[in-house]
Amino acid sequence: MRLDCTHTPDLMIVHVREPRIDAAGAIDFKDRMRDLTAQDGRRVLLDLSDVMFIDSSGLGAVVAVRKALGPERPLELSGLTPSVEKVFRLTRMDSVFIIHPTAPAGADGLRDAG
Amino acid sequence: MVFPADPVAVRQALCALFTGWTPGPISSEARDAAQIVLAEALNNIVEHAYALAPGEIEVTVEATQGGVTCQIIDAGVPLPGGALPDGRLPSPAAAEDLSEGGYGWHLIRSLAEDLCYRREGGRNLLSFRISAQQSSE
Known part of the structure; x- marks a missing residue:
């Protein structure tokens, strides 16, 4: 599971460089995210x-x-592709997470979002 | 297509089925829906039907004008009560109490039509259809 991490003064952006987050990779994803954010x-x-x-x-x-x-640190999401967006919408998780419409080109516009 | 019931083999099977899917009568929405439903059904078989003993899964996928029809056969234990779960969403909860599971059957029920399960000769047979016309929901 490849996760690329960049930082602004108040934001950590984790870019998932994988085509799938599925049953075969879910535990690895969870563990890596815990290590990165801890x-x-x-x-x-x-x-x-x-x-x-x-x-x-x-x-x-x-x-x-x-x-x-x-x-205190609600997870924010961006760049949902159509299939991923469908899963979030059908499970009503689109109303639970802060979802930004596009992937950030730079982090500046996101500082006040949410 | 026949493959062993483990998460990596399920991923490989889905990638083989859905990567390079040629545009045709099946829209990308129907293709996405078919992959989601198949993934949930296959993960359930790996996790529950073959929880105690390894085994194999057989999948048949057919794309027609009307949509995608799928049949899945496994030789694991039957579904509890011999019936399909109703797929109710976990009740809405405060963010700190959100359920981390229980969404799979809801996704199947939301996207699949003509869902049919039966037990025959010690095997589970699950079939469903994904309509070529996906509603906006």
């Missing part, structure tokens, strides 16, 4: 623009990451 107090934005497919195991892992971050 030693950093910034807000977290998950860039899913490379993810073409997510299943309910992958969705559960994203929910687990959100819960692990705690109420």
Whole structure:
């Protein structure tokens, strides 16, 4: 599971460089996200623009990451591809997460979002 | 297509079926829906039907004018009560209490039509159809 991490002063952007977050990779994703976010107090934005497919195991892992971050750092998402957007919408997770319409070109526009 | 019931083999089977899917009568929405439903059904078989013993899964996928028809056969344990779960969403909860599971059957029920399950000769047979005309929901 390749996750690329960039930072602004108040935001950590994790770009998932994988085509799938599925049952075969969900635990790895959850563990890697925990390692990446544990030693950093910034807000977290998950860039899913490379993810073409997510299943309910992958969705559960994203929910687990959100819960692990705690109420002070609500997980933000961006770049949902059509199939991923469909899963979030059908499970009503689109109303739970802060979802930005596009992947961030730069982080500036996102600082006040949400 | 026949493959062992494990998560990596399921991923490979889905990639083989859906990567390079040629545009035709099936829209990208129907293709996405078919992959989601197949993935959930196959993951359930890996996780539950073959929870205690390994085994194989047989999948047949056919694209027609009307949509995508799928049949899945496994030799694992039957569904509890011999019936399909109703697929109710986990009840809405505060963000800190969100359920991390229980979404799979809801996705299947939301996207699949003509969902049919039966137990025959010690095997589970699940079939469904994904309509070529996907509603906006």
